[in-house]
Amino acid sequence: MRDPYDVLGVSKTADEAEIKRAYRRLAKKLHPDANASDPKAQDKFAELNTAHEILEDKEKRGQYDRGEIDAEGKPRAPDFSGFSGGGPRRGPGGFSGFDGDTIFESFSFGPEGVRRGGPRGGGGFEDVGDLFGFGRQRRSAGGGFAPTPGADMEITLPVSYEEATAGASKRVGLPNGKQIDIKIAPGTREGHRMRLKGQGEASPMGGPSGDAYVSVTYAPHAVFERDGDDLRHSLDVPLPDAVLGAKVRVPTLTGAVELAIPAWTSGGRTFRLRGKGLPTATGGHGDLLVKANIVLPKAQDEELEALMKKLREAAAQD
Template identity: 85%
Template structure:
């Protein structure tokens, strides 16, 4: 992924206001609804959201500037040079790198449960209880001393409203250098917490590694404002359509829909699109509330001005 500053087109000295302006401008240009024929539109929009997520947060921006996290917001792994067979290799200055796909594992979460797939090495599905701590437990032989396990690690995983609603695959960097693909099930709510057993910090005493906990958070959105499980947005409606009535296209998390605007619709009127909001606790979705913003023609019209003078005079 590219440098967040390059993605937003701002300098490293840009303040919060500059970053916000750049994000809003690009979000309108790159939103998938505005680029329906471009197969890479969703990827570019996700890259923009990730860049904004890092640079709009003072702590994350500082971590990126100091080299503590990468352009995807993941902790930078220590460098390794691997030894054969897919494991880490010892290089001249220590360990750095892994061999190809052997560092990648995939986790999927959904109604069917959780599984892990390793690519390279032994491959295949492993026991779910061993990964997530549902089954097997580590015990010392004869009840003797057990080395202290490594520390647990908390990871916050930002997802867009669309990803939480429709499902997605997200890559997470772990402290041991692994990159793990986590599949987000459709309808995942903010605050959902996943346990990855043995994927935390290594033990300093040769014991088991700690666990990694991944918590889902919602990223900010350029079009929608969150209100609980509902979403709010401003809907620009031309003056003529507000007066005469028309059908307008309204962007939603699952694609644009048509909304019938009645004649003589005033600015500020709000329309409710049921089930077009965020996932809720009942397994359904909240609503989308579209507030009408009446806009004037882009170019001045002498006829319109004359009509307004006439109407103003009649009202007086």
């Protein structure tokens, strides 16, 4: 996977606002719905979301910059150059083998990298990695070796606000080349994680495959701006409607609804449509906040100008 900075097209000194702007711009450009003819659209969009997930999080960004995780957010294996504990022993006659007990007491080697542990216990498996040159294996309590399962995979699945609200079926590409359809239930929230057992990476030693975990993320929307579980929308209101009042159509995630604009509505006034936002943790929905944006007629109107002059003169006298 490419460098997250290259994916977003930002420098390593970019601040949070610059990263957010770059992500929104590219998300609209690369969204699969806007690139239906591109078979790689889903992969490109997933790569963009992974890069954004790393760089928007200060902790993950720091880990990536220090080389602790890779471009997919996975831990990097540490450098063992110069490692001496539990290594080969040499006696007066030369090489005399590994001090295996010391090695297994100090470290265990797994798909997630190397971790320090205590002395060996009496049961279960112990991951000894590729220590002796014949693949990642696990030592069993009986003294034999069992192949290590394949690595788990994390997949980010972008869904639109409408799909999260009403439910949808989404096609996902898996590491093994399969294409599967995943059903998104109505009311699915961002961060929901699904396990696909045995759909991760294959084991290099013939063991069981790992699992694939699919996490739902919200894709940027062209009409609504997210504010927690609420949505915000700026609605253009013609000047006559703002002065005299009118009923206007407002888009929502479940279809347009009618909103009554009272007479003498000022620009910036916000109307709340309850239950028209995103799914909440309690099973309900947030609200839609509609801000009135007063717009003038497209054509120049001399009578309107004369009226405005009259009002301005009256205001000056007051």
